Amino acid sequence: SVDAATMTHANGDAKIAQSAKLVVKTPKGTRDHNPHQMSLRDPVFEKIKAIFKRFGAPCIDTPVFELKEILTGKYGEESKLIYDLEDQGGEKLSLRYDLTVPFARYLAMNKITNFKRYQISKVYRRDNPAMTRGRFREFYQCDFDIAGKYDTMIADSECVAIIASILKALGLPDFTIKINHRLILDGIFDVCGVPVDKFRTVCSSVDKLDKSPWEEVRKEITEQKGIAEEVADKIGKYVKLNGGKELIDELLENEELNRSTSGKQGLEEMKLLLQYCDFLNVSQNVVFDLSLARGLDYYTGVIYEAVLKATVVENGKNVGIGSVAGGGRYDNLVGMFDPKGKPVPCVGVSIGVERIFAYLEANAATKPRTTETQVLVCSAQKNLLEPKMKIVTELREADISAEILYKANPKILAQLQYGEENQIPLAIVIGNSEIENNVVKVKNIATREEEEIPRERLIEEIKERLKKI
Amino acid sequence: SVDAATMTHANGDAKIAQSAKLVVKTPKGTRDHNPHQMSLRDPVFEKIKAIFKRFGAPCIDTPVFELKEILTGKYGEESKLIYDLEDQGGEKLSLRYDLTVPFARYLAMNKITNFKRYQISKVYRRDNPAMTRGRFREFYQCDFDIAGKYDTMIADSECVAIIASILKALGLPDFTIKINHRLILDGIFDVCGVPVDKFRTVCSSVDKLDKSPWEEVRKEITEQKGIAEEVADKIGKYVKLNGGKELIDELLENEELNRSTSGKQGLEEMKLLLQYCDFLNVSQNVVFDLSLARGLDYYTGVIYEAVLKATVVENGKNVGIGSVAGGGRYDNLVGMFDPKGKPVPCVGVSIGVERIFAYLEANAATKPRTTETQVLVCSAQKNLLEPKMKIVTELREADISAEILYKANPKILAQLQYGEENQIPLAIVIGNSEIENNVVKVKNIATREEEEIPRERLIEEIKERLKKI
Numbered sequence: 001s002v003d004a005a006t007m008t009h010a011n012g013d014a015k016i017a018q019s020a021k022l023v024v025k026t027p028k029g030t031r032d033h034n035p036h037q038m039s040l041r042d043p044v045f046e047k048i049k050a051i052f053k054r055f056g057a058p059c060i061d062t063p064v065f066e067l068k069e070i071l072t073g074k075y076g077e078e079s080k081l082i083y084d085l086e087d088q089g090g091e092k093l094s095l096r097y098d099l100t101v102p103f104a105r106y107l108a109m110n111k112i113t114n115f116k117r118y119q120i121s122k123v124y125r126r127d128n129p130a131m132t133r134g135r136f137r138e139f140y141q142c143d144f145d146i147a148g149k150y151d152t153m154i155a156d157s158e159c160v161a162i163i164a165s166i167l168k169a170l171g172l173p174d175f176t177i178k179i180n181h182r183l184i185l186d187g188i189f190d191v192c193g194v195p196v197d198k199f200r201t202v203c204s205s206v207d208k209l210d211k212s213p214w215e216e217v218r219k220e221i222t223e224q225k226g227i228a229e230e231v232a233d234k235i236g237k238y239v240k241l242n243g244g245k246e247l248i249d250e251l252l253e254n255e256e257l258n259r260s261t262s263g264k265q266g267l268e269e270m271k272l273l274l275q276y277c278d279f280l281n282v283s284q285n286v287v288f289d290l291s292l293a294r295g296l297d298y299y300t301g302v303i304y305e306a307v308l309k310a311t312v313v314e315n316g317k318n319v320g321i322g323s324v325a326g327g328g329r330y331d332n333l334v335g336m337f338d339p340k341g342k343p344v345p346c347v348g349v350s351i352g353v354e355r356i357f358a359y360l361e362a363n364a365a366t367k368p369r370t371t372e373t374q375v376l377v378c379s380a381q382k383n384l385l386e387p388k389m390k391i392v393t394e395l396r397e398a399d400i401s402a403e404i405l406y407k408a409n410p411k412i413l414a415q416l417q418y419g420e421e422n423q424i425p426l427a428i429v430i431g432n433s434e435i436e437n438n439v440v441k442v443k444n445i446a447t448r449e450e451e452e453i454p455r456e457r458l459i460e461e462i463k464e465r466l467k468k469i
Numbered sequence: 470s471v472d473a474a475t476m477t478h479a480n481g482d483a484k485i486a487q488s489a490k491l492v493v494k495t496p497k498g499t500r501d502h503n504p505h506q507m508s509l510r511d512p513v514f515e516k517i518k519a520i521f522k523r524f525g526a527p528c529i530d531t532p533v534f535e536l537k538e539i540l541t542g543k544y545g546e547e548s549k550l551i552y553d554l555e556d557q558g559g560e561k562l563s564l565r566y567d568l569t570v571p572f573a574r575y576l577a578m579n580k581i582t583n584f585k586r587y588q589i590s591k592v593y594r595r596d597n598p599a600m601t602r603g604r605f606r607e608f609y610q611c612d613f614d615i616a617g618k619y620d621t622m623i624a625d626s627e628c629v630a631i632i633a634s635i636l637k638a639l640g641l642p643d644f645t646i647k648i649n650h651r652l653i654l655d656g657i658f659d660v661c662g663v664p665v666d667k668f669r670t671v672c673s674s675v676d677k678l679d680k681s682p683w684e685e686v687r688k689e690i691t692e693q694k695g696i697a698e699e700v701a702d703k704i705g706k707y708v709k710l711n712g713g714k715e716l717i718d719e720l721l722e723n724e725e726l727n728r729s730t731s732g733k734q735g736l737e738e739m740k741l742l743l744q745y746c747d748f749l750n751v752s753q754n755v756v757f758d759l760s761l762a763r764g765l766d767y768y769t770g771v772i773y774e775a776v777l778k779a780t781v782v783e784n785g786k787n788v789g790i791g792s793v794a795g796g797g798r799y800d801n802l803v804g805m806f807d808p809k810g811k812p813v814p815c816v817g818v819s820i821g822v823e824r825i826f827a828y829l830e831a832n833a834a835t836k837p838r839t840t841e842t843q844v845l846v847c848s849a850q851k852n853l854l855e856p857k858m859k860i861v862t863e864l865r866e867a868d869i870s871a872e873i874l875y876k877a878n879p880k881i882l883a884q885l886q887y888g889e890e891n892q893i894p895l896a897i898v899i900g901n902s903e904i905e906n907n908v909v910k911v912k913n914i915a916t917r918e919e920e921e922i923p924r925e926r927l928i929e930e931i932k933e934r935l936k937k938i
Binding site: 022023024025026027028030031032033034035038039041042053054055056057058059060061062063064065066067069070083084085086087088090091093095105106108109110117122124126138146148150151154155157158161165276279280281336337370371372373385386389390392393396397399400401402403406407408409422 | 494499500507524525526531534553555562564574579593615748806842854861866870875878891
């Protein structure tokens with residue numbers, strides 16, 4: 001495992017610079033990524049991008065900050081975690097909190113009513129960091145959203161399918177996608193006797209069920225949110241249910257829940273979604289889970305969350321990695337930015353890639369290479385910088401990744417050691433006799449085999465050897 | 470040219486949302502990037518990354534904000550352009566202004582004395598935006614830096630070579646890399662009679678020579694900075710010089726400039742650098758230009774800047790694109806973060822990729838595709854969503870990018886039109902008779918040719934056809 005080493009290198013310790021007792025560290029909840037981490041991260045982003053493209057999505061980019069007002073009133077109880085910029089005599093700005101609200105702003109601003117896109121960018125939350133589980137204040141989200149009026153559940157099922165495709169592509173096949181529907185939750189709250197104006201705040205409490213037992217959530221609902229105990233107990237009966245089609249059928253026959261129009265509509269839609277999941281070959285990973293609530297205010301329909309079954313070690317204890325993807329339908333968000341309030345129905349998913357990295361880092365078997373250098377150009381004697389610079393240039397012009405040491409007269413052992421440490425496969429070695437005879441030595445750094453080749457056949461010979469490595 | 474269209478789509482107009490007179494726009498000096506822009510940008514980043522790797526650099530990432538103190542005192546007169554975050558009861562933070570200071574902080578924090586890396590990230594400056602020339606408040610920098618004690622000018626010449634490689638790889642061979650040396654400028658200021666404590670501020674004025682005529686710079690030096698007129702005139706004589714090796718030799722024989730030790734050292738180093746540029750096959754693009762000063766305070770040695778000869782149209786006038794890459798040596802920056810002030814000499818380069826995009830966007834001949842979808846799965850009759858979903862899943866599982874329309878019963882014309890608009894090469898069309906006969910139709914959307922193939926040979930047949938496209 002490379003975990004311990006890379007973590008130390010990344011977070012460092014706070015160092016105090018002498019001059020003015022300067023604290024040299026990254027801001028709380030953030031970290032650098034060193035080359036080892038980057039060489040784990042880069043292929044993950046590439047794979048996620050490839051899947052987004054496989055589902056036909058183009059890419060957009062938005063600024064890291066938005067006008068503060070754009071974010072206001074979109075995140076419910078989480079709004080307090082938004083980073084604001086200082087007023088330096090211009091507009092009031094905030095760092096983006098997710099990629100969904102900027103996407104909705106983009107749609108409204110450009111009057112787009114039909115659009116599918118992906119975006120991979122960092123977002124910012126002044127949360128309490130839990131770094132080993134991949135919870136930071138600055139973190140990447142990888143989002144895929146579909147905007148437009150389409151037939152019920154088709155775009156929604158596409159989002160569930162893309163989560164499954166991505167987790168499989170990343171070599172994480174052991175996952176469950178929990179699915180629920182805000183209308184079903186509203187139906188439950190309704191028939192249990194929650195006042196309508198408390199639906200969202202009770203929903204926020206239910207959202208904590210993935211981390212807290214029902215007893216704690218019940219306490220929050222009754223003591224903090226003022227819901228009667230018998231109402232809470234009725235809710236408790238529902239939110240512990242989970243299953244498949246048979247559970248939906250059972251609930252559709254449940255007279256109590258059927259009294260709620262929205263509950264019924266939610267169940268009908270859920271039934272259709274599970275059918276589409278079947279067609280899209282993802283139903284083996286999907287479970288209808290009535291405890292899933294999702295914290296954000298803007299969801300209006302189907303919601304989902306993918307959970308890895310794997311765990312990581314934190315403070316000596318095994319803890320679940322938790323949700324690695326989540327999303328849902330938000331039909332009213334774009335309308336909040338439109339002058340006439342015209343809605344554009346949307347559904348989307350966000351891949352929580354930092355938690356996936358935390359898991360992959362903790363489980364990386366070997367240190368991957370951090371560079372792609374193919375050839376190290378070395379000198380066996382002094383005063384050979386000129387021919388080395390010319391050879392390294394010739395190689396690079398032929399699209400071969402090549403390096404020299406930045407010393408005028410490095411020792412041959414130091415050069416070969418650099419090659420070994422950086423896992424560079426080939427070395428070209430020149431000395432005065434090679435120059436006289438118009439040849440170069442090609443050395444396989446790992447096996448130490450070497451061979452003399454004519455100087456003018458350098459590029460072909462190197463390309464030939466690189467093919468075999 | 471796609472310029473006008475993409476600009477409108479990207480910047481939009483400020484729209485007022487009804488609810489609370491909400492202004493729906495991006496913050497001043499920033500913009501979204503739509504799919505067309507992203508499909509121009511993405512390959513540019515890929516090419517730059519490939520060249521960085523070809524020179525043996527691994528990648529790191531740092532947070533978008535740093536502790537405010539880390540940035541304090543590093544940028545001279547430009548410090549006023551730093552974005553600060555609001556104090557929300559934690560650390561005082563600022564958005565990064567470049568990638569160089571965070572890199573130096575990274576080295577000091579991790580006690581690294583030997584390191585080469587690249588980083589591609591956004592930086593933030595509260596500057597006056599000039600959007601058509603690619604000057605924004607949020608923009609990407611692509612940085613390559615070499616830290617460590619090496620022999621004179623070797624790492625410096627590597628940075629000059631990487632600029633040339635990148636501009637050539639981007640199809641922009643018509644450029645000049647201006648080179649100068651802070652020690653030469655200091656020597657000039659010294660022998661002309663500028664007081665030592667005014668070297669940096671006069672340097673800031675000289676830096677404006679790429680945008681303003683000497684007369685204006687002279688006025689600033691004499692009137693604002695309090696330098697005597699005859700001193701300014703002597704400076705003027707030097708800073709209009711530019712040339713190659715012969716100019717260095719001439720100046721090395723100039724008795725006046727030779728009285729300055731730093732001037733002489735700068736010239737000797739410049740001579741060596743030009744020799745290395747020759748070995749690295751870049752001297753045809755390099756010019757020694759005494760007017761080059763660079764604005765930032767932290768440079769201590771060689772400085773350089775690449776200028777494209779091309780122009781863009783702004784307000785009906787042809788204006789130069791200006792500098793598209795710049796950098797230099799900064800030997801004292803890392804020491805500012807070290808508790809014992811231990812220096813780590815560094816040299817680096819930053820590619821100003823936004824100006825390159827502005828040029829490429831203005832000159833894009835055709836609209837590139839924004840998606841990579843290879844197959845559109847279509848239905849010729851109603852009630853075929855199930856087989857379409859199954860086919861699209863089968864294709865995606867075979868790594869083929871495929872889409873369906875998100876409608877239960879779309880019209881065949883609407884489906885084919887979507888395929889045409891999105892330049893999707895192939896369509897699979899199924900109807901009831903195809904299902905009965907266990908076949909599918911494969912249609913080339915552009916030529917409208919179609920052919921029936923057995924359902925079970927779907928993947929092979931599609932892969933066969935995609936190879937030919």
